[in-house]
Structures are given as C-alpha cells and as structure tokens.
Amino acid sequence: MMHSWLVLGLVVAAAAAGYDYRSQPDLYYDTWWGPEGKEEDTTIRPFRIEWDKKDIDDLVYRLKNRREFVPSLDDSAYRYGVNTHTFGFWLDYWANDYNFTAREQYLNQYPQFKTDIQGLGIHFIWIKPEVPEGKINIPVLMLHGFPGSVREFYDAIKEIQKATENKNFVLELIIPSLPGFGYSDYSNKEGLGAAEMAFIYKNLMNRLGHEKYFMQGGDWGSLITANMATFFPDEIIGYHNNMGVALTDAAFSMMSIASLNPSSIMSCDVVNRLYPLKNTFEQLTRDSGYFHVHATKPDTLGISVSDSPTALMAWLFQQVSICTRKANYDDPEGGLHRYRPEQLLDNLMFYWMPNKGPTSFRIYSNTFNLRNYHLGYLK
Template identity: 60%
Template sequence: MMYSWLVLGLVAAAAGYDYRSDPEIYHDKWWGPESIKEDTSIRPFKVEWKKEMVEDLLYRLNNRRPMTPPLKGTNYNYGLNTDTMSYWLDYWASNYNFTTREEYLNQYPQFLTNIQGLKIHFIWIKPEVPKGKYSIPLLMLHGYPGSVREFYDVIDDIIKPTGRDFVVEVVIPSFPGFGYSDATNYPGLGTAEMAFIFEKLMTRLGHERFYVHGGDAGAVIGNNLATFFPEKVLGYHSTMAVATTDEALSLITAGSVYPATLMPADLISRLYPLKNTLQYLAQDFGYFHIHTAKPDAIGLCVGETPTSLLGWFLHLFSIFSRRTNGDNPMGGLEIYSRDQIIDNLMIYWDTETATTSIRMYAETINLRNLRSGYFRVPTPVPTIAVQALGEIFYMPPAALNTKFTNLVAVDVLDDYGHFLALEQPKIFVELLLSGLQRIIQFSKQNMNGDAEGGNYV
C-alpha cells in the first residue's frame, strides 16, 4: 500500500538522472554495525519460536483487556469493528497450533546472507529442470502488512513443471526490517535502497539477469529494480504496477473530461469520476500519512500487544481487499483463513518488527526521494500489470506506458483484491506463469532475446 502518485506527480521531472551519481540515493551504504565485516556466505535458516515467546504471547492473549464496543451499525467504516476481534484472538489463543504452523513455515528451504551490513533472510527454491526445459530465476517481493508468508500458497504451483518451456527458480526475501531480515540503526533505508540490496542478493545467488514480481510495497521495489537495472531485469510482473511520471498524472487528469479516450467504457468506473477516487484515497489513506510522518509512534502502538498488532493489520487487510469492505460486518476478511492471517502476524510478533517495517514508508516518501526523481524515470523492461477489481487504484494502460515503455499487457480482472496471492492462489499462479511466458515471447520478438529467459544479444 505504498501508492503515492498524487504527491510525487506534483514534483518536476529530474533531468539527466543517473542513480550511480545521485547523492540522494544510498545505493552502497553500510547499514549494519561498523564493527562487522560482510559475510558473503549463504547459511541455512529455520524459523524457531522459543517456548518463552509463545508462553508470553498466550498470556497476553488470554489476559487482554475488554475492548471498546463499536458504534451501532458502523461495521468496518471506523477502521475496525471490535466485535469481530474475538473471532481471531480466541482462535490464536486456543486453536492455533504453534508446532504445526512453525513446521508449515519451515517447509521451504530458507537462508541468510549478509549484504551491506545486514542479515538478509530469503526463501530459495531451485527446482529440477526436466529435459527439454530451461530454468528462469524469479525474485518475488511481498508487501506491507505482509511477509514472505504471502507466497506460501503459490510456491508449489509456481515451481512445478508445466506445459511451458521453462521452470521457475524462486527467490523470496524478507525486506530489511521485516521478519527475519535485520533492521538498520541508520536513517535512509527505503524502497530504493532495498532494490540495491536485492540486486546484490540475486547476483550473489548466481543470477546476473532475472525476472521480478512485486505487489504492494514489493511493486515499488520492483519499479525501482526495473528503473535502476534495466540491463539486469529481464521482465517485471506486478499486481500493482505504478506510473508516477508527470505524463501519467497529466493523462489521468485530462481523461476526467472524456474518459472514453483513455480506457474502455466498462473500466471507466474504476477511476472516474476522479473526485470519487480522490475521496476514497482521502478516506482510507490516513494510515499512509502517519506511517510516513511518525513511524515510531504508530509502530509502538501497533507492536506492543498481540491485540493491537492484529487490529491494525485487520484494518489494513480489510480496506485494501475491497473498497466496499467498510460496510461488511466482518470487514470482508472471511476470504482469508485464520491461519493465513495469524502465520503472518507471528512473523512480525516473533521478530518484533512492527516499528522497523513501518519505517519503510518514512524512508521512501520524503523530500530526499522526491528531489531525486527516480520515481518518474521510464524503463524499457518488458512489463505486465495485473489489475484486480478491488485494487487500490486503477491506472490506464496509456498512463502505465509512460513509465513502462515496453508494456506487454495489462491483465484486468473482474473481481478480487489487492492481496491476490493470498486470496486467489490458483488465479495468481496462472497469471504469473502466463505473464512470464508472454514477456519471454515479447523479448524474443522485439528485443533480440533468446528462449533461455530472454537474454538479449
């Protein structure tokens, strides 16, 4: 939920941009303690929930204070309905099987390595490559308030050999300050800087060129990777592709006069009247402002108790799963299982990363990044955008094309929401695999790419 074109579009385009010489971007900064050296080894990792942590958590869950009752008939329109909290909290305290769920989170091979002073956690799966097929590396980037858990329901089907010519090797990192990756003690580590860390990760794993999928905050990092490393990113697939160029903003504004010039008639209501879109953003993006302005204040409130962590996350999952969820008595959250939600919560609770994860907003949306202007730099990386009906913001292809000059396709869905991999795993996998196939074919036909992952000659 890192969408910010309304702010960024007000800033004039930067001329002659080059991130390598831009002092506003900390692309090679040491983020860890000065006393340590970078350990480039790749070490196995397993999630281990200490008995003391679980016992303390259960005590807090079972001895929580009574919650303030909601106003009558407000459902989720005030951000949360406390009448629904026991549905989640009682399950967490009494029915959530910590041993089984810990095993579930350890079902895939996980690793640690040190990059720019920080321990970076990642899932890495190299499937067997059947005869006659080739392997392509895919970096998959989660969002907020998500984690690597977002992709657990899709991994098996992504790496499974299909009727396509390729199989997929997946790399799924935890962002710095999220889950089992280290946080920094220095200011400045935003989504731009994370892009450099993940480029180094892929290079360390032996991939000079690779594909990227990103949603939510992962889409912002994916945008940055495609912008900074167009020679390395072979293709970009996103469930929240964002164009923040001046041209995109101008097109969207001008299109409000006659929307049919910008998009098909059956999609106009996703964006226009523009005042409805702006009203929605003003109403539901209060979290964004406080995350950006005062991350440590809200981080303390969110991370202090399991009730507060659950409440904040449910609020965010609700408003971005469907725009109409405010009128739903359960916030529309029945589309997710309780284990899905609580597995994700456990990663934050175990690592105490409520505050450090929220800092990503403040380190991304600030004057330093606005002055740099990299948000508005076009990229030639072949791109496919997926747009669910309940996505945060609909962006017309003409607007996207001002950022992604090789926009291969826009896959428009008639349903579903922002967290597609969690909500609809089968649909997500089919869109991702077909998207990668179309990007490879586009590269072969238009960018002198070969069949082995589109390596340009």
C-alpha cells in the first residue's frame, strides 16, 4: 500500500510537469458576476436580517409534516450517515423550541451591510471599534466556509475584541457571507470559485478604505484567503487559517515519498495525523462523498435541500459531524450534542431562509476543475 501511494505521487508529479505555471493566470479584477444590464450600487447600505412570518409558518409546517423515516440500522451510529434514531430531536427542536423572534434579534446584534461588488450584492458584518488615543486600528477580513456562515464567528467576536484590551491596537472586523451563501447574492454564471472570490474580497476591503489588512479563514475561507495572499501579497500584512492545505504537485509527491520515513518532514508527535497514509486515505474516501456530489452535480442535490428543511438539516449536520471529530463516526448522536441547539440552527437559517443551499454547493464545482488546475495559481 505504501509503495502504491509513492507511485501515485510520482505519476501526479510527472503528469503536471507539462503545464506552464509561470504564465499569469487568466483571472480578472473586474469580472462581472451579476445579471446583464444591472447597475451596480457601490454604496455601503445598512442591512438587517428579517424573517417573514409566512416563511416561518411554512418552515414549521414542513418540519411537522415530514414523512416517517426509514430506521437506521441497529448500532450503526453515524457510519451510514445521519442516524434517524437521534435525528428527530433536532427537527422537533427547530419546529417547537427554536424562538425565531429572539434568534432574529440575536443575529442582528452586530452591524451588517451590503454593497455591490462585480455585480453581486455582498453581505457583511462590519464592526468598527472606537480607537482610543495611543492605539492603532487593524482591519481583519474573516471568511467562513461550508457548512458554515457568518454565524460561526458570533461566539468569537467578543473574545477577539477582549483580547486587545491590553494591547496597543484595536481590531476592525469585516466578516462577509461568501457569494451564494447567506445574504450575499449568487451568480448565474459559471466560474465563480475560490480564486475569483479572492478578487471580490480584495475589492470589498479596498472599498472599505483598506489597502493593507490581516486575514483569517476557515474551510473555503482558508482557500480564498490563501489565494488573496498569493495574488495580492503587497496588501496582506498577515494571514491565519484553521485549515492549512498545500494543493501543489510537490506537496502530494513529498507526502507520498515521506511515507517511507514520515519523521523526515514532520515532528514525531504529529506523524499520526497523516500517517500511515492508508488511514488518511481511508478516512478521505469514507467521508468525502459530499465533496464529489457538490463538485459534479450540485444542482441535483440542490433541488432536495431547497424544497425540504429536513433534507437541508440532514445534509449540513452530516458535514458538521464528519468534519469536526473522527470519533463522531461511532457516536449515535454524531457529536452534535456538543453544540447548543441554537448554534447549529442559527447557522441553518442562513441557508434555509434565503434559499442558499443549492447555490452554496456550486463553489466546489467552480473551484475544483481542470480549468483551475491548468491555470496553475495553486502552484
């Protein structure tokens, strides 16, 4: 098995050798992603989340009138996906105990705005702190991923701001929804992937008056911010992510070759995070089915999650489970009990109410394709 991965790595490296990575990628600052004929509104407009009562009533009706589930296999935990023996709790809580009015107020606690960038209305939280005498203001762009939303930052914002109390700086936080997610617009044109979104957020930061700034990204946010650091190094002061990946041919080849002696590329105390490769690729094969569906047939899946809140919850909660802890695989509750219900359901509302389940999937197919591989910017 070890030698087969070594051969695979060498084959990938050899196949990539024919591509010219030195040329400028075919990417543009001003690509128009909005509807043709639309006039771009470059003003920065205040925004509030508002849930229509009829939409809430419709949601609750669909949740309460769901079809009876086919029971999960005995003792299967989350190995077959969402376990129907424990899943009903979440649907019932959403229908009966989730306080829509209170949660709407909670989600509006931070100032939010929209502005048009390259034809799309981009939604963002913008927290501008007071800057006491003797301190400087540092702007930080923070980007979420899938199956997340700007909601994943709510519990961290106060802690982030508190951490600067004894420092000589304060942080200005800009937290946008990705295009096709939450309350940002989606494009009806092919090609809006992570690299193209990097240009949208550079333009957003420039519009807000920032020529230099820090960034933080998770999941898709980590890839978008990595692209920004690549494309605009003179603007990026510092960059932090919580999903560090290297998608280069050299990295894949090194990973395979180093399976002969893992400690040659990493310290012994973290070797088990990657090696043996058999375990890593077994997990990737087992848990990456959603990735392949998103990257190849996002709109087919989109029909079900657009029509059924039960389907949307099952699909997103499955990703929350498998993408956080390996042990969740053998947990009948999928590890979801570690979260407060409102944490997960608030996030779900960013997909259900603006109907962004289907459009959020498209970032996969618009990013992971041969065109982008041939452009070479990941190199």
